[in-house]
Amino acid sequence: MYLSRLQLIGFKSFAHKTKLDFNEGLSCIIGPNGSGKSNIVDAVRWVLGEQRVSSLRSDKMENVIFSGTRTRKPMGMTEVSMTIQNNKNILKTEFEEVVISRRLYRSGESQYLINKTPVRLKDIQDIFMDTGMGANSYSVIELKMVESILSENKQERRLLLDEAAGVVKYKVRRKSALRKLEATRLDLNRINDIISEVDKVVRSLSRQVGKARRYIEYTDELKKLEIGLARFRYHRYLEDIQPLQAQLKELSKIKEESHHQITIDEALLEDYKREIIQIEQDLQKINAELHQQDSRVAQINQEEAVARTKLEEMEKTKQRFAQEIAEYEQKISLLQTNLTEYEAELTQLNEQAELAQEEYRRIAAERNDELEQIQKEKHEIDQLNDTFRKQLQILTGEKDKLKQSELKAGFLIDQKTEIQKEIERSGDTFKELQDRLSTQQKLRQEKARLQTELQDNITQLEKRIEEQKESIAATQEEKNKIINELERLNSRLNFLNQIISSYEGHSSSTQFAMQQKDRLKGIHGTVAEIISADPEASGLIEIILSDALNYIIVSDVPTARELIEIVRKENKGRITLVPLDRLKTLSVPDPVYPDGIDPLIRHIKTDQQYQPLLRLLLGDVVITDDLDTALRQSEKYPEFRFITRNGHTLAGQQRISGGSVKKKEYSLIGRKDQLRQIEQAIRDKQNTLNKVSSTLTEYNALLQKSEKGLTELRERVKVTREEFFKTEAIENQLKYEIEQHERSKAEQRNQIKTIEQNLKALNEEIKKLRAEVETKQSELNKLESETIRRTGEFERKNEILQNMTDEVQQAQ
Known part of the structure; x- marks a missing residue:
């Protein structure tokens, strides 16, 4: 096994991708100071998982990333890959060539890879443990490590010797096992604490579960009761609304009929008013035309008289002139001869003309006086006509009021008669309602008694159920204790069987x-x-x-x-x-x-x-x-x-x-006896458990029977309550109807009283209107007679004036 290649990207001073190939044998890297020789050693330590920043000659881990120069930007990540030839299978892997890679980003994110597969740091440390290679192994020795080896500190030398001897792996495993044991011991202590806390929570939760169950039961029961109450109120309101709706329909019908009648009456009244207004307008027009015609007739008569007078005068003048011409032509010679006679005669004629002129002025003055008197009489007659028309309008209005009052009086009398008949009819209905109310009150009292009796039975049964639940709870608790004891005995039995079978x-x-x-x-x-x-x-x-x-x-x-x-x-x-x-x-x-x-x-x-x-x-x-x-x-x-x-x-x-x-x-002696004793105890406990379970089953059966009886009683109470509420609703409805009858009767009496008062007022008003109509009719008759008389006098005086005008014209 040897290092064959080292590849660096962005590590410290290696900004470019740099590959270093190493062959078998000894390889040496030389160069001046600051060229990066130590950075290669740091790269080897770093890729093998070095976590101490001081060993990499840096202040923080991100400093190993290329930080840039004046001409080159800093890099955002660094990666070092080390290729190892596993030709002797020293590394615990099936690959002959192993590539170890490590990446670091400026964000702090780090990655480890083996043959381009992401792994953990622990995987890399495990694969190199006891191989002589690693971040702290003797295969990578710096100058200060040489000083540590040569120093007198035995601990530092021991680390290298342990690595060389291959015992580091076992020490690491031992420390890891001790840490796990300590953590397990702490976890066990914590588990005991948690168990005690959980027991408390379980007990508390069991109580809360009981409360929650009771709450759910009460909530369901309350919901059912509220639904029943809402249903009852709904039906009661429906029953209350039905008679009101009937009354409302009846009143609406009466209102519509009254409104229709009022509309018809108002329409007739409007027609009457329009006819009266039209008649008054026509009367005013006729009076105006009559006045106009009178004036025109008078003017025409006057013009005709003047024209006739002028025509007669002109005819007379013409005849006279013709006669005079003839006479003058005949006498022209005589006049000349009789000039003296005519001058004397002329003087006489002048005297006669002066006398005639005085007579004309007298007659003209009398005519003017008569004309002024006639004009005054005509103006007075016009005023009398206007007064007559106004009095006629007032009289017509008074007659209309009198007619309306008489109609109202008749309507009130009919209404009073109808109300009296309604009062007589409601008397029988009122008695029937009182009988029904008495029956419903007795029925309600019976339902209330039955409801109280059932409620007492429910209370007794609930008390019995509570006692049965307490017995069941006590029995269940006893059963749980027996089950816990059985579990403990079975645990002991299993443990003892294991001890016996393994000869512990x-x-x-x-x-x-x-x-x-x-x-x-x-x-x-x-x-x-x-x-x-x-x-x-x-x-x-x-x-x-x-x-x-x-x-x-x-x-x-x-x-x-x-x-x-x-x-x-x-x-x-x-x-x-x-x-x-x-x-x-x-x-x-x-x-x-x-x-x-x-x-x-x-x-x-x-x-x-x-x-x-x-x-x-x-x-x-x-x-x-x-x-x-x-x-x-x-x-x-x-x-x-x-x-x-x-x-x-x-x-x-x-x-x-x-x-x-x-x-x-558990002693070595008598283990089988203990086993038999435990088995016997288990059988005894199982028998006791069966008995307790049987008792618990009986209690549950009794409880179910009691709860069933309670449910039936509650259902009966519910039915009885609904019947009670229904009876009470009917009773209230009857009371309401009786109150309505009494109120209606009182209202009807008040209506009769009001009608009588209105009738009295209307009769007085009718009497008063009749007196006023008679008075105004009498005054109107007098005014009409006076108008006729004055009109006759006007016509007579007008005729005298015409005669005087003729005389004046004749005098002229």
Whole structure:
């Protein structure tokens, strides 16, 4: 095995990828100071797993990455690969060429590879352990390591010697095993603490589980009760809503009919108002046209009279002028002749003209006075017409009010009659509701009594169930204790079987020999196996027999020879065998024991065929209470060996043994008796467990029966409660209906009272309106008569005025 190649990328001063090939033999690297010779050695140590930064001549691990120069940037990672030729199979791998690689990034992430396969640092350390190669091995020696070797520090030299001797691997394994043992011991201590804590948590959780189960049961029961209550309330609300909905429908129907009637009445009223307004407008137009026509007639009459007057006057003037022309033409000559006569006559005519002019002015003044009087009369007549129209409108409104009041009065009278009939009809319904209410109250009281009785039964049954649960819990706890005891006994049984089958406590040679029991049929067992005694005697027998307990009893000498040969061939040590056929040839007399002594053999039980062996081994052993008694009896009976109950032994007068003896959990003697006792205890515990399980089953059956009865009672209570609530709801509904009837009756009485008050007010209003209508009708009649009279006088005066106008015209 040798180093064949070293490849560096970005390691310290090797920025470029650098390969160094090494052939067999000696290779030397030379160069000036600072050229990187030591960096190659550092690279070898680093790739082999060196973790100490000081050994790499750096302050921190990332300094081994190329840090850059003025002309070259620093690198982000470094990698070193070392190729080793495993031609002698020194490395524990199947490859002949092994490439060890290590990478390091500036982030601190590191990787190890063997033949480009990621591995752990421990894998690299294991593969080079005891090969002479490694980060701290003697194959890589620096100057300071030479100084360490030559120094007087034995510890530093020992490290190299251990590496060279190949014991480092075992030391590392030993340290690792010790660390694991210590960690296991701490884990065991911690496990015990955890077990105690877990036991507390388990007990707490068991209580919490019980509480959680009860909470879930109560929650489910509460949910069911809430659902039942919600269902009951829902149905009760539905029952409450139904009569209200019927009333609402009826009232809505009445409202719609009333609204429809009101709409019709309002429409008729609007039509009446529109007709009245139209009539008033038409009346105003007619009055205006009448006034206009009157004025026009008067104007036309006046114009006609003037025109007629002018026409007559013009005709008269024409005729007169024609006559005068003719006369003047005839008399023109006469006038000239009669000029004197005419001048006298002219004077006379002038006087007559002055008189006529005075008469005309008088008649014109009278006419003007009459005209002013007529105009005043006409204005007064127009005012009377306006007053008449206004009074007529007021009278029409008063008559409409009177008619509406009379209609309202009739409607109130009909309403009062209907309400009185409704009161009479509701009396029978009210009595029926009271009878039904009395029946429902009795039924509710009966349901309440039954519910109370059932609730008392439930309380008693719940108390009984709680007692049964406590009995079950106590029985279950007893069962758990028995199961734990059974598990403990089974554990002891298994442990004891394992001890017996492996012959724990015997010598290794005895254990090996007893393993051949299946191969050799003549092996009976060890001396310890054939003996059974009480615990106190067992301890004394172990002290007396000591190594003799490892003696193996076989049937005959050939079996003994064959077994010894097997042990010898396997190099398992030495064993002592006791052939039974030789014991039969021995004459071992029954010992004679004086009075007052307690032979140990009397405390031992064994088969008859092993009695000679026991007499041979323990026939001379006597039990005493203390060492003083043993000393006294040894002087008296030197042929016996003595052992005290504390374990002190006395053999003759020469040898006394004593001291403390470590108490064993399982003695070598009586293991099978202990096994039988444990098996019997297991059978007893199993019988007890069966009885407890049977009792627990009976308790559970009783509990199930009680819970079933409780469920049935609760169901009956639920049904009874629903019936009670239903009865109560019906009772409340009946009370509500009775209250509604009473309230309705009171409201109806109030309505009748209100209607009577309204009727009284309406009658007074009607009486008042009738009086006002009669008064206004009388005033309107008077005003109409006055208007007619004044109009007649106006027409008469107008005729007189016309005559006067004619006279004036004539006078002109």
